[in-house]
Amino acid sequence: MQPIAGLHVAALIDPERFDITLYHEDWHGPFDPANCKNYDLVFLTGLQPDFDRMRQLSFHFRRSGATVVAGGSVCTLFPEYARQFFDAVCSGGVDSVSDVIRDYLAGALRPIYRSPVAQISQYTIDYSLLRKSGINPLAHLAESSRGCSFKCSFCVIPSEVGGHARYGLERFAASIENALETSSVFSLRRWYPMVMLLDNNFSDNRAHMLAVCQYLKEHPRIRGWGALVTQNVLQDRELIEQFAAAKCVGLFVGIESFEADFLRRYNKTQNLGRRSNVVDDIAFAESHGIAIGYGQLFDPRHQTAADMQRAMDAIADNPFVPMPTYLSTVAPLAGTQLFWEDLEAGRLAANLRFRDLDGETVCYSRLAEPAEPIVTFLERVFRRPWMVVGRGRILRKTLHRLRHSGSFNPMRWYIIASASFHCFSWANESPGASRTYLAGTDTLDPQYAEHPADISPEDRARYFEPTFLTDGEGRPTDWLEPYAEEHRRAASAKARRRNPVAVVSDSVTA
Ligand code: SF4
Known part of the structure; x- marks a missing residue:
């Protein structure tokens, strides 16, 4: 789905009401923030190492007056966390896009839209x-x-x-x-x-x-x-x-x-x-x-x-x-499953970032x-x-x-x-910047520093600092801890179901 996610999102938007354009950074190269003007509604999606890029683009588009909706892996798995960076997030499949459009036109956008990925609605793609x-x-x-x-x-x-x-x-x-x-x-x-x-x-x-x-x-x-x-x-x-x-x-x-x-x-x-x-x-x-x-x-x-x-x-x-x-x-x-196990066992690298999950960096x-x-x-x-x-x-x-x-x-x-x-x-095609290939210290993309000179310290931290998954000790960062706790509870409930506790009674039944 990833290379054609934009096509699927667009298929759920009425072309009579919106003039739709796709932009794919793997195909077109990094989006130039100078071109953010003239967009009313922007949908962003990406893999986990792209999440910080989505936050950066959200800043640029929102500053230009657009409404920004985000989806993809991080928004699906951690929507409560992701919502702070966008006007709305879609957790799950693209199928909630029609609800987003309806609410956007009614001026009643909700912060989180959920749609089970495995539940497919009816739409035809316009290639x-x-x-x-x-x-x-x-x-x-x-x-x-x-x-x-x-x-x-x-x-x-x-x-x-x-x-x-x-x-x-x-x-x-x-x-x-x-x-x-x-x-x-x-x-x-x-x-x-x-x-x-x-x-x-x-x-x-x-x-x-x-x-x-x-x-x-x-x-x-x-x-x-x-x-x-x-x-x-x-x-x-x-x-x-x-x-x-x-x-x-x-x-x-x-x-x-x-x-x-x-x-x-x-x-x-x-x-x-x-x-x-x-x-x-x-x-x-x-x-x-x-x-x-x-x-x-x-x-x-x-x-x-x-x-x-x-x-x-x-x-x-x-x-x-x-x-x-x-x-x-x-x-x-x-x-x-691998992530939660490694997190609990303290095997993840200190200061691990979403950007490090690119398949080239050592994350342990x-x-x-x-x-x-x-x-x-x-x-x-x-x-x-x-x-x-x-x-x-x-x-x-x-x-x-x-x-x-x-x-x-x-x-x-x-x-x-x-x-x-x-x-x-x-x-x-790899960039020429030197790299450490180690999580937490590897060189970040130049886009992390491409913000206006007059940006407030709060906005710089919110949109341009990398997102950390672990702290300096390899433990979950503050935003991740509630999710880790929820996962621990679910895992122990599952273990209890697998190994039910025997209740021994001395009462005699028929
Ligand atoms: S669960 Fe395994 S088989 Fe299925 S898509 Fe993922 S890697 Fe492939």
């Missing part, structure tokens, strides 16, 4: 907004469901969504038709339409997944599609053959790590019931023309820099295993070895990945995968090759 807003992705981005039934402990989906819900097939088809009809005549999306399904877990509901596959297979214009799936899907060879026959060209698979200990530690049970070997499963899918992408996670609590390098070497040396599409450290995202106080070698490795992997795995090794591996795919379709070649080199292109 023409992408063209109007200058956003031009290679593929049509779509979603046929939300959420996931698994409970990986590092993932926010179980806390934010807590289940899986699907869109009706008719509505999904209407969105795809709209995407096809409104794409620019100068775009690849018009001449070689491919669909990237951004469902959190496309494979969660098998019947729905197969119905969507069938629709895409039979669509006369769609040339290929990809989706995000769990690793157990790869084990199902018949399903993979079905996908290939239905024009599937790529799957982003929740592999995260090739080490069983890692998977067990984070309750990634769906990756553990292997009847076959995951490398064989990848090779099988790629031999059917389905490029496999995945993320590789590093866990500095349990892995030394040498362990991390060994993991990368093992991937690089196996000709059948693609390079990871992205690399990340394990981030204790606030509100996840107890590491597998002193921080220095780990930081040196992370600096290489995120800024100079060719020092971790040389370009020549990746090129040889990519050529092997191209041969193995048995396809002569240049578009499939592009998908296979671009996934392998994605980490390199990402690293090249």
